[in-house]
Amino acid sequence: MEDERVKNVAKWVLNYTRGENEVPHTRSYEIYSKLLFRIAAADGELAPSEREWIIGQRAALGASDELLEMLETYEPSDDDWGALLEFQRSFIESVKHFLIYDAFQAASADSELHEDERKAISQLGKELGIEESTIEKIAQLHRDEEEIKKRRIALLAPHKINKRTPSVTEEEF
Incomplete structure (x- = not known):
């Protein structure tokens, strides 16, 4: 029953956020x-909030418990990007724009998109x-959605906002 519930939640999130309704295989999720x-670690540091964002998003999208456990201690290495991409090339190709979008979200989860992270995304x-023009459009979409999130929280849950800081962080929830 629990597995079925997790699959249903993941399918709903995938459909709502991506127009998909099939949960990818664990190996695809691992490479992604x-x-x-x-x-997220391109700036020389993987912030705890970046790790938490990646693991949380993977969980919401139906990643296996085994993968989530592995990600708890995973340290980004010098794995060749090309080699990682080749493991699941057809899957990555089918979701490449979402990968770039998610990269902006993951790298910004510590409230800062470092220049080295931006270069790595490019x-x-x-x-x-x-094309770089498409990457910039995805970056703008990410910025727009972050602003909408702030406005939504300010309007619907004004008590959640730290009055000293105009931005809303996960810790404030």
Whole structure:
């Protein structure tokens, strides 16, 4: 029953956020997650909030318990990007724009998109055949959605906002 509930939640989230309704295989999620970790750590540090964002998003999208446990201690390495991409090339190709979008979210989970993280996103996009103009549109979408999130929380849950800081963070929930 629990597995069925998790699958149903994941399918709903995938459909609502991505127009998909099939949960990818664990190996696909593993490679995708490792790529997100590489981006988020491109500034030389994987912040706890970046790790938490990646694991939380993977959980919401139906990743297996085994993968989530592995990600708790996973350290981004110097794995060759090309080799990671080749493991699941057809899957990554089918979700490459979402991968870039998720990379912006993961790298910004510590409330800062570092210049090296931004460069890494562009490098990954280039390796996936995405034009820089499209990457910038995805970046703008991410910024727009972050602003909408702040406005939504300010309007619907004003008591959740730290009055000294105009931004809303996960810790304030």
